[in-house]
Amino acid sequence: xxxxxxxxxxxxxxxxxxxxxxxxxxxxxxxxxxxxxxxxxxxxxxxxxxxxxxxxxxxxxxxxxxxxxxxxxxxxxxxxxxxxxxxxxxxxxxxxxxxxxxxxxxxxxxxxxxxxxxxxxxxxxxxxxxxxxxxxxxxxxxxxxxxxxxxxxxxxxxxxxxxxxxxxxxxxxxxxxxxxxxxxxxxxxxxxxxxxxxxxxxxxxxxxxxxxxxxxxxxxxxxxxxxxxxxxxxxxxxxxxxxxxxxxxxxxxxxxxxxxxxxxxxxxxxxxxxxxxxxxxxxxxxxxxxxxxxxxxxxxxxxxxxxxxxxxxxxxxxxxxxxxxxxxxxxxxxxxxxxxxxxxxxxxxxxxxxx
Amino acid sequence: xxxxxxxxxxxxxxxxxxxxxxxxxxxxxxxxxxxxxxxxxxxxxxxxxxxxxxxxxxxxxxxxxxxxxxxxxxxxxxxxxxxxxxxxxxxxxxxxxxxxxxxxxxxxxxxxxxxxxxxxxxxxxxxxxxxxxxxxxxxxxxxxxxxxxxxxxxxxxxxxxxxxxxxxxxxxxxxxxxxxxxxxxxxxxxxxxxxxxxxxxxxxxxxxxxxxxxxxxxxxxxxxxxxxxxxxxxxxxxxxxxxxxxxxxxxxxxxxxxxxxxxxxxxxxxxxxxxxxxxxxxxxxxxxxxxxxxxxxxxxxxxxxxxxxxxxxxxxxxxxxxxxxxxxxxxxxxxxxxxxxxxxxxxxxxxxxxxxxxxxxxxxxxxxxxxxxxxxxxxxxxxxxxxxxxxxxxxxxxxxxxxxxxxxxxxxxxxxxxxxxxxxx
Numbered sequence: 001x002x003x004x005x006x007x008x009x010x011x012x013x014x015x016x017x018x019x020x021x022x023x024x025x026x027x028x029x030x031x032x033x034x035x036x037x038x039x040x041x042x043x044x045x046x047x048x049x050x051x052x053x054x055x056x057x058x059x060x061x062x063x064x065x066x067x068x069x070x071x072x073x074x075x076x077x078x079x080x081x082x083x084x085x086x087x088x089x090x091x092x093x094x095x096x097x098x099x100x101x102x103x104x105x106x107x108x109x110x111x112x113x114x115x116x117x118x119x120x121x122x123x124x125x126x127x128x129x130x131x132x133x134x135x136x137x138x139x140x141x142x143x144x145x146x147x148x149x150x151x152x153x154x155x156x157x158x159x160x161x162x163x164x165x166x167x168x169x170x171x172x173x174x175x176x177x178x179x180x181x182x183x184x185x186x187x188x189x190x191x192x193x194x195x196x197x198x199x200x201x202x203x204x205x206x207x208x209x210x211x212x213x214x215x216x217x218x219x220x221x222x223x224x225x226x227x228x229x230x231x232x233x234x235x236x237x238x239x240x241x242x243x244x245x246x247x248x249x250x251x252x253x254x255x256x257x258x259x260x261x262x263x264x265x266x267x268x269x270x271x272x273x274x275x276x277x278x279x280x281x282x283x284x285x286x287x288x289x290x291x292x293x294x295x296x297x298x299x300x301x302x303x304x305x306x307x308x309x310x311x312x313x314x315x316x317x318x319x320x321x322x323x324x325x326x327x328x329x330x331x332x333x334x335x336x337x338x339x340x341x342x343x344x345x346x347x348x349x350x351x352x353x354x355x
Numbered sequence: 356x357x358x359x360x361x362x363x364x365x366x367x368x369x370x371x372x373x374x375x376x377x378x379x380x381x382x383x384x385x386x387x388x389x390x391x392x393x394x395x396x397x398x399x400x401x402x403x404x405x406x407x408x409x410x411x412x413x414x415x416x417x418x419x420x421x422x423x424x425x426x427x428x429x430x431x432x433x434x435x436x437x438x439x440x441x442x443x444x445x446x447x448x449x450x451x452x453x454x455x456x457x458x459x460x461x462x463x464x465x466x467x468x469x470x471x472x473x474x475x476x477x478x479x480x481x482x483x484x485x486x487x488x489x490x491x492x493x494x495x496x497x498x499x500x501x502x503x504x505x506x507x508x509x510x511x512x513x514x515x516x517x518x519x520x521x522x523x524x525x526x527x528x529x530x531x532x533x534x535x536x537x538x539x540x541x542x543x544x545x546x547x548x549x550x551x552x553x554x555x556x557x558x559x560x561x562x563x564x565x566x567x568x569x570x571x572x573x574x575x576x577x578x579x580x581x582x583x584x585x586x587x588x589x590x591x592x593x594x595x596x597x598x599x600x601x602x603x604x605x606x607x608x609x610x611x612x613x614x615x616x617x618x619x620x621x622x623x624x625x626x627x628x629x630x631x632x633x634x635x636x637x638x639x640x641x642x643x644x645x646x647x648x649x650x651x652x653x654x655x656x657x658x659x660x661x662x663x664x665x666x667x668x669x670x671x672x673x674x675x676x677x678x679x680x681x682x683x684x685x686x687x688x689x690x691x692x693x694x695x696x697x698x699x700x701x702x703x704x705x706x707x708x709x710x711x712x713x714x715x716x717x718x719x720x721x722x723x724x725x726x727x728x729x730x731x732x733x734x735x736x737x738x739x740x741x742x743x744x745x746x747x748x749x750x751x752x753x754x755x756x757x758x759x760x761x762x763x764x765x766x767x768x769x770x771x772x773x774x775x776x777x778x779x780x
Contacts (some may be wrong), residue, residue, distance in 0.1 A: 017630020073479075075751075151712070161708075161710070162637055162722055166711060166713055166714040192556070195492050195493065196492075196495065199486060199488065200487045201479070201487075216487070218472070218474075218477060219402075219471045220467075220470070221413060224409065225556055226556050227557055228557070228710050229710060229711070231410075235401065235472070236405075238400070248726060286472070287401055287471075301696060341558075344558065
């Protein structure tokens with residue numbers, strides 16, 4: 001019942017906003033005064049009709065649907081609200097995948113600012129990170145969503161996205177005279193996507209991770225227009241993960257490069273990752289935007305992102321920028337570092353370097 | 356009670372008319388049903404029913420939205436001469452511009468609603484504590500604010516004016532004039548904010564131009580009045596609306612200035628892009644010449660430029676401006692020209708090539724066309740009904756018609772609207 005009442009209140013408030021000019025009229029015009037009772041009555045009837053219709057529609061839904069409809073912004077939730085959210089999502093995922101999900105809402109770790117470095121000299125363009133990322137983060141397989149895109153570009157040209165090829169498919173990589181540049185969310189300190197979101201559904205966490213509240217996003221896609229790295233992806237269709245099998249522990253990254261047979265899909269193993277974070281790799285609903293979260297469900301537990309672990313050539317480095325002995329810190333201080341689209345002043349937490 | 360009678364009378368006027376009126380309304384309802392069918396399948400299957408994808412994440416819907424924000428400005432072209440300069444010939448018909456603005460803004464809202472992935476969550480755009488509107492940081496939140504302000508301002512003004520026509524009393528000038536004057540800066544703001552929505556996106560060099568807001572204004576002052584000019588000619592033949600040649604010519608003249616400015620700003624932009632020849636010229640190249648095999652926009656881009664140029668000449672030369680045949684050709688050409696320019700030719704090159712260089716060639720899907728037709732029909736229907744009510748009440752001798760026959764007599768107003776609608780379609 002309380003939800004229904006909330007709803008009526010929302011509508012009512014909205015209606016009052018609509019009526020503002022009438023109030024102005026009352027203050028200024030004597031001639032029109034006689035008609036106000038009619039206007040008020042009509043307005044009241046309209047509001048009552050809308051409220052009744054809304055209440056009836058919502059009352060006819062089951063409780064979970066109502067809860068989902070009225071779910072608050074992540075920032076507004078109490079610990080109890082979050083517990084209820086987790087329980088509701090677990091029930092929904094159980095029904096959809098037949099699996100028990102662990103959903104964390106763990107906050108940032110103290111004294112940690114994440115940073116990522118990628119060695120352009122080492123990357124061979126095998127796309128293992130791309131596939132592993134999609135699996136780790138429960139990205140939809142059909143339609144296919146990949147948070148990492150690997151660009152193939154000519155060595156003689158250097159970084160030139162207008163000449164870049166995302167859909168390269170040679171027999172074997174790396175191709176002579178080509179180099180490879182994986183791109184995902186740069187977790188900018190000055191994120192254009194966060195700025196443009198009309199409903200504050202995406203924000204930067206205190207540890208530097210840019211996250212999305214998938215239950216708050218309205219799917220307007222303004223952030224996708226604003227992101228200079230093509231990092232944001234939309235669920236155009238109902239996201240599907242074909243094999244409802246929970247993933248086992250990841251095997252350690254194998255040192256050897258891929259063979260022709262397993263290229264370009266080195267990971268045929270398809271599974272659902274039940275170890276999730278509410279702002280990260282929980283399965284997403286239809287019609288919302290998603291992107292890389294630096295594997296928030298892992299990194300907030302002190303683990304590496306999946307792409308760092310799977311990279312067969314050690315091109316990916318991840319760490320805490322506040323730690324003086326950190327690998328990424330060392331790279332930033334000693335290597336030739338390249339910031340992608342630096343002129344846009346996005347101030348990424350993701351750095352390319354030449355090792 | 357009188358207001359209730361006004362409402363009932365309005366409903367009566369809207370539901371009584373000639374066969375032509377009902378044929379037109381029926382046609383619109385049919386298109387709306389088609390749109391509803393398309394939207395239903397979109398709700399069921401997601402926006403995968405459209406041809407938008409990650410590289411081109413906005414398309415036909417947002418293009419139509421942007422164009423219609425421009426059309427909504429039409430009222431300003433009438434309000435300024437009518438209520439700032441007290442120019443009588445336009446004063447009597449300024450209300451038609453406001454009605455068009457109301458219909459256009461409702462279509463705008465419709466196009467945003469059909470474009471979002473989660474319409475069930477639109478309440479999140481309410482300000483805190485209900486929703487979490489990101490004001491003032493997000494330009495989209497500004498747009499929500501100014502579009503709604505403009506809608507309610509115009510809706511209030513037209514209701515007020517029509518009500519006073521209905522009760523045959525002079526309206527209170529000192530009350531309604533300030534509101535009319537207020538509608539001028541608000542109309543400018545809906546364009547400016549919508550232009551800033553794009554111009555503020557540094558990731559898309561095609562949009563990230565300071566000239567965008569002035570271009571929006573210039574093109575808006577061409578497209579909206581183009582509809583009205585044709586509508587005026589029909590209304591004055593079919594109703595008792597008193598619309599003089601003088602009024603039509605004045606608006607046409609103002610449009611000619613706006614067209615000149617629009618073409619000049621386009622030329623300034625084209626010069627900068629192609630002469631400086633940086634990598635940012637790629638988007639304009641895609642628009643005007645295509646990139647390799649990807650040439651979907653080329654024919655539209657050139658049609659838009661050629662149509663706009665011809666329309667400008669037709670409006671500039673007083674002989675062709677005063678000839679109603681060439682004037683109407685000019686109206687149709689400028690309408691199509693701006694529809695392309697502020698629609699697909701603005702949105703798509705902004706997103707093509709994508710930020711990672713991907714060229715995804717976008718053309719609207721059947722669902723997108725159906726849904727868009729539905730939204731347009733909704734707007735035309737509202738406009739038709741509002742114009743019918745207005746033309747009925749603005750004629751004093753026919754207002755307060757107790758006998759249904761009297762209303763029937765007046766019903767040929769709808770043919771006017773029908774013709775105007777046909778031109779738009």
